[in-house]
Amino acid sequence: MALKILNIQDEVFCPICLELLTESLSLDCGHSFCQACITANTKEAEIRLEGENSCPVCGVRYSLENLWPNQHLANIVEKIRKVQLSPEEELKRDLCVRHKEKLLLFCKEDRKIICWLCERSQEHHGHHTFLVEEVVKECQEKLQAALERLKTEQQKVEKLEADIREERTSWKYQIQTERQRIRTEFNQLRSILDSEEQRELQKLEEEEKRILDNLAEAEDDLAQQNQLVKELISDLEHRSEWPTVDLLQDMSGIMKWSEIWTLRKPKTVSRRLKSSFHAPDLRAMLRIHRGICEQEEPQKSGQGAAAMASELLKCLQEEVTCPICLDILTQPLSLDCGHSFCQACITAKTKESTTNQGGESRCPVCRIRYCTGELRPNWHVANIVERLREVKVSPEEGQKINLCERHEEKLLLFCKTDGKIICWLCERSQEHRGHHTVLMEEIAQDYQKKLQEALWKLREDQQEARMLEAGIGEERTSWKKQMQTERQSIQAQFKKLKDILEYEELRELQNLENEEKAVLGRLAEAEDELAQHSQLLTDLISDLEHRLQGSTMDMLQDVNHLMERSRVLSLKKPKTFLKGQRNTFRALDLQEIIQAFKKAHVIPH
Numbered sequence: 001m002a003l004k005i006l007n008i009q010d011e012v013f014c015p016i017c018l019e020l021l022t023e024s025l026s027l028d029c030g031h032s033f034c035q036a037c038i039t040a041n042t043k044e045a046e047i048r049l050e051g052e053n054s055c056p057v058c059g060v061r062y063s064l065e066n067l068w069p070n071q072h073l074a075n076i077v078e079k080i081r082k083v084q085l086s087p088e089e090e091l092k093r094d095l096c097v098r099h100k101e102k103l104l105l106f107c108k109e110d111r112k113i114i115c116w117l118c119e120r121s122q123e124h125h126g127h128h129t130f131l132v133e134e135v136v137k138e139c140q141e142k143l144q145a146a147l148e149r150l151k152t153e154q155q156k157v158e159k160l161e162a163d164i165r166e167e168r169t170s171w172k173y174q175i176q177t178e179r180q181r182i183r184t185e186f187n188q189l190r191s192i193l194d195s196e197e198q199r200e201l202q203k204l205e206e207e208e209k210r211i212l213d214n215l216a217e218a219e220d221d222l223a224q225q226n227q228l229v230k231e232l233i234s235d236l237e238h239r240s241e242w243p244t245v246d247l248l249q250d251m252s253g254i255m256k257w258s259e260i261w262t263l264r265k266p267k268t269v270s271r272r273l274k275s276s277f278h279a280p281d282l283r284a285m286l287r288i289h290r291g292i293c294e295q296e297e298p299q300k301s302g303q304g305a306a307a308m309a310s311e312l313l314k315c316l317q318e319e320v321t322c323p324i325c326l327d328i329l330t331q332p333l334s335l336d337c338g339h340s341f342c343q344a345c346i347t348a349k350t351k352e353s354t355t356n357q358g359g360e361s362r363c364p365v366c367r368i369r370y371c372t373g374e375l376r377p378n379w380h381v382a383n384i385v386e387r388l389r390e391v392k393v394s395p396e397e398g399q400k401i402n403l404c405e406r407h408e409e410k411l412l413l414f415c416k417t418d419g420k421i422i423c424w425l426c427e428r429s430q431e432h433r434g435h436h437t438v439l440m441e442e443i444a445q446d447y448q449k450k451l452q453e454a455l456w457k458l459r460e461d462q463q464e465a466r467m468l469e470a471g472i473g474e475e476r477t478s479w480k481k482q483m484q485t486e487r488q489s490i491q492a493q494f495k496k497l498k499d500i501l502e503y504e505e506l507r508e509l510q511n512l513e514n515e516e517k518a519v520l521g522r523l524a525e526a527e528d529e530l531a532q533h534s535q536l537l538t539d540l541i542s543d544l545e546h547r548l549q550g551s552t553m554d555m556l557q558d559v560n561h562l563m564e565r566s567r568v569l570s571l572k573k574p575k576t577f578l579k580g581q582r583n584t585f586r587a588l589d590l591q592e593i594i595q596a597f598k599k600a601h602v603i604p605h
Contacts, residue, residue, distance in 0.1 A: 179509060415436070
């Protein structure tokens with residue numbers, strides 16, 4: 001047992017004075033020395049080597065800043081000093097290391113026990129010295145006060161350590177919550193963009209459908225107008241080849257129609273979106289060409305064909321007979337119910353109904369109400385009537401064609417007022433009294449010229465209708481291309497916004513990660529510093545408690561250094577991080593931004 005203690009003593013001897021370490025100081029190389037020995041060695045080396053210091057054992061260079069107290073080694077030395085190996089060793093323990101005299105005095109300046117020879121040495125010259133028994137109580141009180149202060153400090157350190165751990169946990173929770181919130185808000189922003197994109201594309205699709213439907217309707221209406229003009233041109237070309245009697249028959253209706261006919265152009269569609277397009281309503285005019293189909297002229301193909309033609313003629317004559325006057329229709333007008341009448345007959349009937357029935361007019365056949373505005377010319381029936389008039393079923397019938405149906409006189413006069421061919425008896429009748437009549441031959445050339453002018457106008461309208469059809473086709477193609485470009489533009493704009501969101505989300509998460517790393521790193525450093533400070537306090541408190549519980553010699557030995565350590569050891573509070581002062585991410589009002597984009601034409605409509 002004694003041998004082992006002697007072996008340990010060899011490890012705690014100062015390499016300079018070869019005694020047990022007193023106020024041990026260690027270098028970075030690991031070697032330890034008495035404070036007085038290494039200080040004297042350092043001063044001597046600075047004088048001799050011009051400021052360069054090296055370890056007396058290994059020769060490694062050091063500076064005064066590298067000297068640090070080795071408290072663990074000092075504690076071991078103190079415990080070894082208490083071990084009584086023999087009466088001689090115990091006696092030697094109370095003797096001065098240098099002078100081998102009893103340690104009975106206490107130096108107040110150096111706060112250490114000395115002998116009377118030390119008192120007279122140059123090291124303690126002029127110092128205040130007292131007997132050991134006189135300063136014991138004072139040292140005990142100071143050590144006890146230092147101990148109480150250090151224990152209080154230790155409690156503060158423990159509380160700060162607990163606060164730091166709590167703050168670190170709180171920061172971790174807050175950072176995790178913030179990370180989840182950032183992801184949630186960016187997901188919501190992406191959802192808003194997806195919703196806005198779908199809404200914009202839906203609006204564009206509806207706009208495209210509306211515009212293209214309008215263009216298709218306009219194109220259909222122009223095609224119908226073109227067909228109508230084509231039929232009217234064919235009719236006028238056919239009339240221009242008729243005999244004079246047929247040409248002048250019902251001439252007023254034809255000329256009136258040629259004067260009021262105009263090609264109704266479709267409204268142009270603006271190149272900008274959200275513009276309405278309304279195609280012209282041509283249904284009323286087109287109805288006059290949706291009646292009875294044009295019949296082909298019967299061709300002579302023998303006696304059987306002639307008999308069949310005669311029978312067909314009689315059937316057709318029944319169909320084109322006016323239900324009022326029971327004669328073949330003259331200037332036929334049709335009602336919405338489908339029945340047709342002579343213009344003169346239905347006009348007279350309308351006036352009579354208006355007078356007798358308080359303004360109500362009814363169809364003479366089916367009694368359905370009608371108004372004067374619903375009367376419209378039935379050109380298909382009129383053409384069939386004209387063609388029936390041309391048919392010669394027999395020589396007698398052929399001769400009757402040029403005779404007045406009422407008076408059986410030749411039709412040689414033309415009433416310009418009514419636009420009809422009449423005989424000389426018709427001219428003297430009440431119906432044509434006071435009308436302007438001329439010879440048929442004289443007026444034929446004038447009406448032939450008017451027919452040519454009407455024909456020329458219709459051909460121009462036909463050519464213009466074809467050009468308008470082609471223009472609408474080009475416009476539809478242009479709109480489709482514009483809509484496709486707009487669709488791609490919308491998708492590109494929203495993709496750009498989504499890319500911006502993606503970048504901003506990654507940037508916010510990276511900033512949060514950097515902040516987390518910085519804050520938790522500083523908290524970890526503060527926690528480490530507090531742990532080291534706590535350990536120093538624990539060691540120092542243990543040393544003070546050991547001194548107070550030990551002998552007078554142990555308490556006063558190196559007490560100066562111990563009191564200095566307890567004085568300079570102060571708590572450094574770690575820097576706190578206020579959670580309310582950090583910059584947190586706040587999602588923008590994306591819908592408001594999109595509205596601003598729309599106003600600025602960033603996302604066009």
